[in-house]
Amino acid sequence: MAQKGISPGLYPSCSVMRCDVAVIGAGPAGSMAAKHAARTGAETVLIEEHPSIGHPVQCAGLLGVQAVEASEIPLGSAALHPVCGAAVWSPGGRILRFNASRVRAWVVDRRLFDRALAVEAVRAGAILQVRSPVRRIRSQGDRMVLDITGGRSISARVVVTAEGVMARIARQAGIGPSHVVLSGAQADVPFQVEDAGRVEVHLGVSPGLFAWVIPTGPASARVGLCAEASACQHLRRFLSSPPISSRLLGSPLGLVFGGLPMGPPDRTWAHGAIAVGDAAGQVKPTSGGGIYPGLVSARIAGRVAAEAALAGDNSASRLSEYDRLWREEVGRELVVGMRLYRLMQGLSARETDQLLELLSRPKVVRAIEEHGDIDRPSRLVARMLPALGWSSLELVGLLRLALR
């Protein structure tokens, strides 16, 4: 039986620990799910393969204000600085600058952010086991057993897999992969920052999403991109392109690589298990940001897993409730995001330049500055369309691109 409180961190080599809910992975989604499972009254174990939380960092650390709210914690020392605007660069070199009158996002230290979320899970009563890689999931009677490297096992009624993009245990449990996985690469560099409160978005740098410059201070930035493949090579080229190389103040101080899953599988549940966060493809296809949809879904995952475990029912049909509930909250945003992603994919460099031209109309700029929302971009699109005042011909052209 799991005991509430702080685990000593030293585990007997050959034992089976029993609990109601086991959460695999102490990233943002796992810690949030564990916190809510414990708060619902379930004996909860949070299992992390690394010896400490928040390492290695695979993130640009840009959080929209809704993501900060969804984290249910004050950012405290994890907050580096606020962001109020963006500069969007078109392939042809046009720059469109937006300046909102209030804070829209924060640049954060992901290591401190992840640790703060794990502290909350532990405070809620979850037992954290670090240095515990789960290598296998199996069903045993009415319980799920997780085998940890080294010989230990954890037996739970319900397993929440929050393992991130690789999601090996989710696949073993029968939960399918995301539709697309992009490759991300980023360098921490000394950099001549134009305005620390404004992030840069560079369009058309590589096939995939976009490239970014996220200031981390007055003379440093995270410069990165997402590509369909070979992100590292694209990043090398981007760093030596004139808009970036002319502002580099020295060689990279650190590199980050990682996958970005997009387009969740058709079902994020199986017998005895549910997947959350990157493991469930809960990432915004318009930006590659996974923290907001992951946190929102994890709150639901923790509660549903705990209720099912306490009711002694870990059947697939009981756990499918989680799928319905998370899609109600953020599913539409991911579907619309995927359409926008495909639309942007279909645009040539010339068409991207033209799109930016359209967006530079003063009415549109005002709409973006007023309603810009990186966590819910579909709302912004709905607000922008009237401001665009597009002719029906332009709209038909856009739809054609979106559907092809």
Ligand SMILES: Cc1cc2nc3c(=O)[nH]c(=O)nc-3n(C[C@H](O)[C@H](O)[C@H](O)COP(=O)(O)OP(=O)(O)OC[C@H]3O[C@@H](n4cnc5c(N)ncnc54)[C@H](O)[C@@H]3O)c2cc1C
């Ligand atoms: C280059 C890059 C930049 C990004 N920038 C942003 C950004 O600015 N804003 C944003 O919102 N998102 C960003 N993202 C996406 C964001 O990092 C992820 O969506 C987010 O970290 C997902 O959280 P998670 O908890 O689902 O998974 P993760 O943060 O990946 O956590 C998974 C945890 O599970 C553990 N684990 C894995 N397997 C096992 C196992 N078998 N046993 C035990 N433990 C295991 C891992 O060690 C890890 O701690 C970026 C991603 C990349 C690659």
